[in-house]
Amino acid sequence: MQATSVFVRDDDLNVLDDSLRSVMDLLRDLCVPCNYQSVPAQLTPEAADFVRARRAQWPHGVRINQHGWKHAQTLRGQPRYSEFDGGRPADSQRADIARGRERLRELLGDDFGDTVFTPPCHKYDAATLQVLADLGFRVLSAGIAPGRAAGVYYALGRSLHRVGFLGRRVSYHGRGLPGSPLVEVSVGIDVDEDVDAAGRRRLKSAEELWQEFLAVRRVTPAVGVMLHHATYTQASRLAELRRFLERLRSTRGVEFVGIEELAGRFAAHPG
Numbered sequence: 001m002q003a004t005s006v007f008v009r010d011d012d013l014n015v016l017d018d019s020l021r022s023v024m025d026l027l028r029d030l031c032v033p034c035n036y037q038s039v040p041a042q043l044t045p046e047a048a049d050f051v052r053a054r055r056a057q058w059p060h061g062v063r064i065n066q067h068g069w070k071h072a073q074t075l076r077g078q079p080r081y082s083e084f085d086g087g088r089p090a091d092s093q094r095a096d097i098a099r100g101r102e103r104l105r106e107l108l109g110d111d112f113g114d115t116v117f118t119p120p121c122h123k124y125d126a127a128t129l130q131v132l133a134d135l136g137f138r139v140l141s142a143g144i145a146p147g148r149a150a151g152v153y154y155a156l157g158r159s160l161h162r163v164g165f166l167g168r169r170v171s172y173h174g175r176g177l178p179g180s181p182l183v184e185v186s187v188g189i190d191v192d193e194d195v196d197a198a199g200r201r202r203l204k205s206a207e208e209l210w211q212e213f214l215a216v217r218r219v220t221p222a223v224g225v226m227l228h229h230a231t232y233t234q235a236s237r238l239a240e241l242r243r244f245l246e247r248l249r250s251t252r253g254v255e256f257v258g259i260e261e262l263a264g265r266f267a268a269h270p271g
Contacts, residue, residue, distance in 0.1 A: 005262060006257070007224050007258060008033065008034040012071070040101075041100065041103070064104070066112075069083060069099055070096070084119050088125075097131055113260065118142070129179075140184050142169070162178070183267050185266065189225045203236065206240045206243035210244060
């Protein structure tokens with residue numbers, strides 16, 4: 001089996017609660033590093049102090065990056081969880097991203113990993129990329145779909161040097177983004193987000209996650225795992241996550257790395 005680099009990204013670092021403690025404890029116990037994506041407008045000083053203390057104990061395993069500004073916007077009169085899609089003017093995007101960057105610097109100091117940006121809901125456009133580059137970001141982390149149809153679409157979009165077309169985003173995972181100094185390092189597995197036939201959220205088992213890993217591994221040697229610690233309010237959820245991560249750890253040829261390390265490798269060896 002091919003060698004595979006795995007990174008873990010935990011979105012929506014906002015407040016200090018038991019779910020954040022539980023997930024951070026689990027990842028520390030398993031020696032699995034994680035990039036925590038913070039929503040600046042929602043990050044409390046208490047949570048900031050807590051993750052800084054954890055990072056002091058394990059600098060390699062705790063990275064803190066920016067996740068938009070407030071994770072919300074109003075688009076055509078409707079509230080949305082995204083922030084940077086829908087044709088939002090570049091100046092407006094710049095103001096919010098810069099404001100978030102400054103707040104994280106104030107709350108986190110040197111513990112803020114200011115090269116990585118995750119756009120809420122993985123939505124962005126060419127203006128977003130220009131703003132990020134101007135502000136000094138060098139890595140964009142979004143999401144990829146592993147299916148064959150998505151692969152064909154991405155290949156076509158990349159051949160046209162498009163950020164998106166036909167209403168969908170083009171992924172450049174493992175590559176530089178067109179007309180930008182940014183490298184994309186995106187997740188392929190969403191641990192928490194799945195629904196049944198009736199549209200109800202359901203818990204993914206460790207075995208289901210393993211099968212997803214195998215599917216993503218077939219299309220990329222760098223597999224990103226996204227979770228949201230706020231959903232881990234039950235022991236059963238933590239247990240499934242633990243089983244999945246333990247299986248990854250015990251698999252020959254799998255290494256856990258941070259987003260920054262992967263971005264460095266991609267930049268050094270563009271594909």
